[in-house]
Amino acid sequence: MTALCTTLPDNLRLLLVDDHRIFLDGLSLALSPLSQNLQIHTAHSAAEAEQCLRQHDYDLILLDLRLPDDPGIELLQRWLVRGENTPVAILSASDSALEAQAALAAGALGFIPKSSDGNALRQAVTRVLLGETLPAPSSSSPLTPRQLEILQLLAEGLPNKAISRELGLAEDTVKTHLKALFETFAVHTRTACVSAARQRGWL
Known part of the structure; x- marks a missing residue:
């Protein structure tokens, strides 16, 4: 050892x-x-x-x-x-x-x-x-932790209802976060959102 x-x-x-x-x-x-x-x-x-x-x-x-x-x-x-x-x-x-x-x-x-x-x-x-906190891999993402979670589930192909169940959120809250993600990436579809995130190295 x-x-x-x-x-x-x-x-x-x-x-x-x-x-x-x-x-x-x-x-x-x-x-x-x-x-x-x-x-x-x-x-x-x-x-x-x-x-x-x-x-x-x-x-x-x-x-x-x-x-x-x-x-x-x-x-x-x-x-x-x-x-x-x-x-x-x-x-x-x-x-x-x-x-x-x-x-x-x-x-x-x-x-x-x-x-x-x-x-x-x-x-x-x-x-x-031994008491250390391991640093996360570097990322220039401006997204909130909740948006990061939703983006990851979006990339896995989960619909809004499944995302809300997975994260314990109301479906309307998920939609609000998705709207913010779409605005961040200047896209209008879920597929385009995931694609844009991957292009920036955020997924």
Whole structure:
């Protein structure tokens, strides 16, 4: 193991929240060298994560953005409002700078792409455990965190109703944000909006 990880305590307890069980198995294996007595708990939904938090204290939570019952960012914000002080880093299949910025704006201490190799993953987790906030990839986007979230879901092809459900927003609120996005990119259609965002490197 690298010297970087020797500064961590021997006893660590992590909570990994992701609905893909095979990914969780691989993640647990990749993180196992972090400390001598590492305990890894897993949850496959927001509800399971909530139950784990009621039963245990954790040194770090690694949270997927896409959960079957609750968006990861909404879950994180709920924890912060409730006063949970466990550090949270976001895991995502997307390498999007916008998604990373939205996660950090919501209160995450780091954004770790699922495409990271084992060594990069361990280094990122170690830095968060040692109290660092991992910087988001650079982006010159002037969009708000909420607009970034909506833009990302727009790029995934979700209709307004699904976006409102995913983010816990009224459909009229989603439409208001979409109007602002269209004005920002000077476009009139959803496809053109996504295309313009990609051309600027914001997706």
